[in-house]
Amino acid sequence: MRVLVEWMPRLREAMATANALPRPVKALHIFSRHDGxxxxxxxxxSLVQRLQRAWEAxxxxxxxxxxxxxxxxxxxxxxxRQAKDITGxxxxxxxxxxxxRRRVRKGSAVE
Known part of the structure; x- marks a missing residue:
C-alpha cells in the first residue's frame, strides 16, 4: 500500500532550513557528505549517534x-484519527x- 502524506507548514519550514544550509557542492540529497x-x-x-550524544549532553x-x-x-x-491511514x-x-504508547486510553460510554 502506498501512503501519500501531505506537506505541513513545519515540514516545509524544516526543508527550507535544510536546503538553505551552506554546501561546498550542489547535492541532490538533503543530507549528503561534503562531496555531495x-x-x-x-x-x-555515525552522524545520528553524534547528534544523539550532543542532544543527551x-x-x-x-x-x-x-x-x-x-x-x-x-x-x-x-x-x-486513523493511524493506519498514515502508517500504511x-x-x-x-x-x-x-x-x-498512550498511558491512558479514552473512550465514550455506551448509552
Missing amino acids: QPYTMSGFN AGNERFTIHDMRAKAVTKLRDEG HKSDQAIDSTYD
Missing part, C-alpha cells in the same frame, strides 16, 4: 526513529501492539 554524495548507512548512523533523553513513529501514532490516536498498516493490530 549520499551518506552510506554506516556514515549516516544538553539534558535531553535519547530517542530512535521508532520512538518518533510511535509519538506520531499516539498523537493521531489522541486526535481520534492494513490493520490496527501492529499499531496497537507496537506504536500506540
